[in-house]
Amino acid sequence: QVQLVESGGGLVQAGGSLRLSCAASGFTFSSWGMSWYRQAPGKQREVVATITSGGSTNYRDSVKGRFTISRDNTKNTLYLQMNSLKPEDTAVYSCNRFPLGVAWGQGTQVTVSS
Numbered sequence: 001q002v003q004l005v006e007s008g009g010g011l012v013q014a015g016g017s018l019r020l021s022c023a024a025s026g027f028t029f030s031s032w033g034m035s036w037y038r039q040a041p042g043k044q045r046e047v048v049a050t051i052t053s054g055g056s057t058n059y060r061d062s063v064k065g066r067f068t069i070s071r072d073n074t075k076n077t078l079y080l081q082m083n084s085l086k087p088e089d090t091a092v093y094s095c096n097r098f099p100l101g102v103a104w105g106q107g108t109q110v111t112v113s114s
Helices: none
Strands: 003-007 010-013 018-025 033-039 046-051 057-059 067-072 077-082 091-098 108-113
Touching: 003 091, 018 033, 018 091, 018 108, 033 067, 033 077, 046 067, 046 077, 057 067
Parallel strands: 010 108
Antiparallel strands: 003 018, 018 077, 033 046, 033 091, 046 057, 067 077, 091 108
16 A cells, blocks of 8 residues: 655754655655655644656745755655754654645654754
């Protein structure tokens, strides 16, 4: 069945870096766009970055120049390289397919201390 498994989160000081991974299974990964989302406590889930099946990328303004989304279709894995992290980046990060999403994975917690 379709499954998304996120990993790579953790506790990091402001200015630090993390690399998140999203392992996808149960669908033809290379044929779909993928997105990273995040949800901070008390806030709605928001799109962080998107990559199309062809490799085109898009980012929300607050992470441009700091985050990089990429994919490895040979490993069915989506990545998010996060540099220069800020306390406001603290959230649970999740991935999903677009435009037709699937069941959410458990997400991975990212906590940035000041």
